[in-house]
Amino acid sequence: MLVHRSSPTHQTTVSIAGVPVGEPGLALIAGPCAAESERQLRTVAERLALMGIQLLRAGVYKPRTSPYSFQGLQEPGLELLRIIKRDYGLGIVSEVMSVAQLDRAYDVFDCFQVGSRNMQNFELLKALGQTRKPVLLKRGLAATIEEFLGAAEYIVAGGNAQVILCERGIRSFDPATRNVLDLGAVALLKRLTHLPVLVDPSHATGRRDLVLPAARAAAAVGADGLIVECHPTPEQSVSDAAQALSLDDLAQLVTEVSAVAQAVGRGLSYPVERAA
Amino acid sequence: MLVHRSSPTHQTTVSIAGVPVGEPGLALIAGPCAAESERQLRTVAERLALMGIQLLRAGVYKPRTSPYSFQGLQEPGLELLRIIKRDYGLGIVSEVMSVAQLDRAYDVFDCFQVGSRNMQNFELLKALGQTRKPVLLKRGLAATIEEFLGAAEYIVAGGNAQVILCERGIRSFDPATRNVLDLGAVALLKRLTHLPVLVDPSHATGRRDLVLPAARAAAAVGADGLIVECHPTPEQSVSDAAQALSLDDLAQLVTEVSAVAQAVGRGLSYPVERAA
Amino acid sequence: MLVHRSSPTHQTTVSIAGVPVGEPGLALIAGPCAAESERQLRTVAERLALMGIQLLRAGVYKPRTSPYSFQGLQEPGLELLRIIKRDYGLGIVSEVMSVAQLDRAYDVFDCFQVGSRNMQNFELLKALGQTRKPVLLKRGLAATIEEFLGAAEYIVAGGNAQVILCERGIRSFDPATRNVLDLGAVALLKRLTHLPVLVDPSHATGRRDLVLPAARAAAAVGADGLIVECHPTPEQSVSDAAQALSLDDLAQLVTEVSAVAQAVGRGLSYPVERAA
């Protein structure tokens, strides 16, 4: 398999809009679950800049359990992201669910996110293998490590080696947390593959008060970065309100994760001295 | 939700190529995991006819964990199915994984199967909602009943009410069987929705010797039919060899399931007296 | 392993108070979750007799998640069961959680039930291996088949071959049903072991309206019997109220299960013609 690591020093670094994701630095991606308004995005973007975070996540195509739930702003959201990207110079990480969306978003998104529900949407993976942009592939809700790496292999085998893996919690029997953050899998992936491995502590826990400790643990276990949900007014978020951090909480996360990253011999990919 | 049942007698029957799927009859769909050759398909089709089974399953687009595994015969397989359909008058049930495949297979497939991995491929579901052909929607490996019905709702809300649900086993902690057949979910679905509910005892167990008892149990619990993998020479099947029934075993399954169906006040949708 | 089946005809029948549990008959055990009062137990016992059910389940030592929940009537309950046994001639199947309880209940219980939480309470299993009374061993909530058979082996290796296995649902990710009834495991156990295999459709589903279909499915899959919760006034049950059948529902279950049992070439161990 092309995704397998041939030696302990075999490590890939993927560049998203010039920002390195992969060892030795710890990459941070943050932003709202969904793009909601220009004002929301500008507020977030300004704070991210202060914290030294250069990659923005924000969904415009939203996978939702019910067809009657908010499906994202779609094309108007795409235009908002184009403006934000132009004005703040942030790299944009955002989900696509089909080849058609991939085409429409191609010049706006700097990294295509494949969500958990589409981890084995093989036709989409094959299409992404034909592109020349980074892909953030999230682990399926009940995907084994073998399946996860197999999905990544579809993209790499297609010709696109810029794949970033992301553990975001798996399904379990306990409703106490939204999902179960599988950090053992992250440690294992770091041994099996040369691809960068990120962690999404927001979906993994589903509770705002658990995101910080989960983020610290991800940094300690050896993850190559984090993708975190935040919102100017979390309780008013149109989706995932329970798990979004406030922007102040996010600044605190940057500080705490930075300390842990240093303790394990790594620093942030982004200068933390600029953090608020 | 449009998929919800408004009363105990609210039941939908979906017609696949003229064969009713839904109460009161028990529908049977059988065939190989993958279309492999004209000879294989003709052998199966002839025996299905003898057993009174009028719906053939056979994959030409195969979702596989690894990109290096057999991906199905693709378009040449489509041509084989066209021939079989013409010569034997069987209704064709087969999987599509993308809108492009849906378009290519439109005049050959009588029912589009959505596999477990694509249960929440919402863009595909929306496209299927625009068609006027039946859809067999398989439950995701770790999909809750709420998510399963939500996925069906995407299709129905799009304008296509011809949706058949299919339980095919869920992920669990025990490697003893491939998956865990969740017949409690089938009983629950029969209470919650008016859509027909099938069971796939082949993927649910993954072991040939467990398919018959699982099929009998599905009939007893109230399922509206079965979709079963069979092969002229199971041990030579290019995929899912461990779970494919021989054609003789399939005939035995028809006999046993028929007896159970009658015991619960139902018969087969297909006359069993013609079985070998 | 002593519990392994040496040939397809290698089958053990365990006798509980003279009632055979094991092929070819289908054994029925029914009664309330917990013994609550003499009146409750007499009402149940009278109806069981009318239905031809000769084995009564009723807990006096109840394993509960919280120490503040009803823990069973304990010794006064033991006395009630002694009276019921004397007056109605029913065999008593009831749970013990420790060696001390085993000693106290020894002359009242005809079959010791080991609950899911104690499936790997090896000291209890060893003590039961020293007795000469039947043991009904329930599968743990997340026990593999290998672990389940290993637990049974502890009892048999200790010298007591009268072990009955019981599938009662496993933990899964979906809150829609209390547990997931794993009938594939039942079919597999019937191939692996000569011990009788029962099913508990009450705990497996946790919903009254799903108990009947689950019971029919268990009979169809090849289970050797059922253990079912019922109550004279289910909604007033002190525990497991949501899953207890009324006595009329239980009579309906006997009728339906009997029909399925006959369809798979088996009858009830108890004459159904006496059913109400």
Added chain:
Amino acid sequence: MLVHRSSPTHQTTVSIAGVPVGEPGLALIAGPCAAESERQLRTVAERLALMGIQLLRAGVYKPRTSPYSFQGLQEPGLELLRIIKRDYGLGIVSEVMSVAQLDRAYDVFDCFQVGSRNMQNFELLKALGQTRKPVLLKRGLAATIEEFLGAAEYIVAGGNAQVILCERGIRSFDPATRNVLDLGAVALLKRLTHLPVLVDPSHATGRRDLVLPAARAAAAVGADGLIVECHPTPEQSVSDAAQALSLDDLAQLVTEVSAVAQAVGRGLSYPVERAA
């Protein structure tokens, strides 16, 4: 519930043989899966002393899936632990599976471990509630947080408030790791209860090469300590050989965990400057 935390500063510290377990320090317990020989234990004890680890784990009563597997040295093992305790002054943490074992081990063990399989062995929990020694309660393989805290409540309600919780991995669908380390649950427990929460990275991962990253993650998430398996010659361990650390690896773990503990504002309960 007595185990619930009444305020953010409500924290219990449990003393095992004079060693504090609970905030602010991080407690370390280490030793072999099973006591095997005096030589093995002396080798371990000497190295633990050099590392500043004052609590020894070593099983003499071993819960095993099969009755034919090594069941621990039993009483001779108890005598070995008595000698080690006398000669090295280490606190002894070891598992009991029954009230009888509890009585026999009472003057040797400084902390009674309740294993995952016995988390809901309520009669054992009640007996432990009557003692005046610390209890290390491991989470069941599929226990919810509610059930875990309920089990702890049995002990505390019985009069023994010296309870330490331990997350040791839960069951999942993926065979890639032995269990899934649920650090989100640790973060949640730290919010819900005032009891100390430890992590067992050895059972949680089941692979030697994942124990160190898992241990660092546990320290980062806020765990109050670790219980780790080690062995003088891991590959010769009679049980759990795949997950036991060498003593050199353990020293490395102490160094790395100490660094992470300091990064999150905590130190080890034991002076790390004495580490080899």
